[in-house]
Amino acid sequence: LTAAYYAPVLPVLRKTAIKPVVHASCATGTLRAASISCVAEAPTRVVSKEGDDAALRVIEKGLEFVTKNPDKLLEAVVGIDKGVATYDRDAVVDYFKKRPQKMVARGFDFFNAFRRVRTAWNSTDPSVDRGAVLRSELSALGPVAVKVGQTLSQRPDILPEDVCEALKALQTSNEPFPNSEAYEVIAEDFGAEGPIAPGIPATPGCNPNGPTLFKAMTSDCIASASLGQVYRGTLHDGREVAIKVQRPGALRQCLLDGSVIIVVLKAITGRYWNGDLLAIFDLVAAGIVQELDFRNEAANANAFRKSLEFLGYCDVPVSYPELTTRRAMAMEWVYGRHLSELSPEEAMRMTYMACEAVTAGLVLTGIVHADPHEGNIMLADDGRLVFLDFGLMSSVDEQIMEAFASGIQCVLSKDYVGLVQAFSDTGFIGQPIEWRAKEEDPWQLTHPDGDMVQVMAKELRERMEACPGGGSRFGALSIVLGDMGFFYQMYTPPYIILLIRTFLTLEGIAGQVDPNFNIYEVALPWAVQRALSPSTASAKDILRSSILTEDNQLEWQRVEDLIAQQQEAEREEREKEAAEAAGPTKPPSELDTEAMSSRARLMAQ
Incomplete structure (x- = not known):
């Protein structure tokens, strides 16, 4: 970001030796890159008021120069010399503060989209398709909004079923970007000398008569999602591959949206939410920025495959390092089908395996696929469960895994005192527990009915038993905690957001094939295994004292x-x-x- 801001001096700096120096530290789980400094001394930057517009045009022109090289773009915008994507909230905001017209315009984009959706929602005209309108608006807003739509598509308990069905198109059938732009990314990142494949015109700078990069490739994308689209191709040795290409401008669009969201969160923090909203957003944004580097995705896929090898039925497409860059990657083609193409029996089996695999990650391995919507899960023709798209992942430390394992057992055994303790261990509630009789009252450390843990456990039991699916649905527990949050001081630890999204999405899929599906039952074997093989000192003491x-x-x-x-x-x-x-x-x-x-x-x- 610093390099992009100083774009007006790039013509001078390009004539001298430039050596990026990056200072990075890791604090509270979020990587923060400080800035890029240059060995060459930058000339004094003086811009008159009348020259502001001209200076801005020079800045953008300088940034345009940087974007010709994807690695330099990543260094300039994200701030790491080796091109490994990371995220820095302050750098993002500082960059776009110098371009206020972009932030204001983007804010109006969101506002106008909201107005159009609300108009469609309130319309009495039967010809108005609410789902189609919402899908179109989210698609037009870009990657961040599309990801929200993908999550909502699995939640018929939040949106009407017809709207959810319309939003499912965002998983694999989002509005594609022009094929010509995808061809250029593939040619540039994979070092094509000639045409990409027979029948596809050579891109600028490539020899039309040179060797083809692939033996064959589809001229149109076969799937398009939030951050990119996929083509099917064949290598010269006959291997079939899926070629994933990043959506042009996705990185800048996500950072711009992030800067607008940060401004909004700063305005509401402390007023409508218990917890650090900015810290939560930082974690989510860091995950999205990492997702925008396909080299991260390839590394995540390998780690995920190894972590679940013990299951025997879970697999991940193999990626090819020589065909993996920040903006494009090739991986083995998987012969299989998605949920909508399966018979009821096959859908049941795939859903069970997916829930089992993801819950194993939550309480056993600590590596969780954070985006398990229908478009990212397949049942292979040989019966294997195949996960796709590993840009967005969650990591869970040992202490939190043990707390979740304990909580799962407590829900099934209806041990609500133990469940309150699990909430404390995961950071949902503090110690001591704080309570109030009415929203306008101050928080209290004591309760007129006695011990705070016992009082909260009693209320938790009553609410869980009254809520449909209280003992079987993660979504029901979320509703109960949301209601209790008005009277008990509850927090949202940053790490938990992606996990909540993961399990709400997964539970939404399960509900389609089995209305009585109990995600806690599926997770129980892993929870018991975690309890019998603890890794933290406190859990070892508990196991020891129990036997x-x-x-x-x-x-x-x-x-x-x-x-x-x-x-x-x-x-x-x-x-x-x-x-x-x-x-x-x-x-x-x-x-x-x-x-x-x-x-x-x-x-x-």
């Missing part, structure tokens, strides 16, 4: 109780299986799905 006496003797009675419980569960399962085998064969639709667990319903399918 050993104070003098390190085994608690035989407790072990016998656990064995008896397991034997009883196995007996009930055998009786259920025997009853099903002895009775008349029924199609899955006629089975008593209400009484079944998610795993049993899957097996029935």
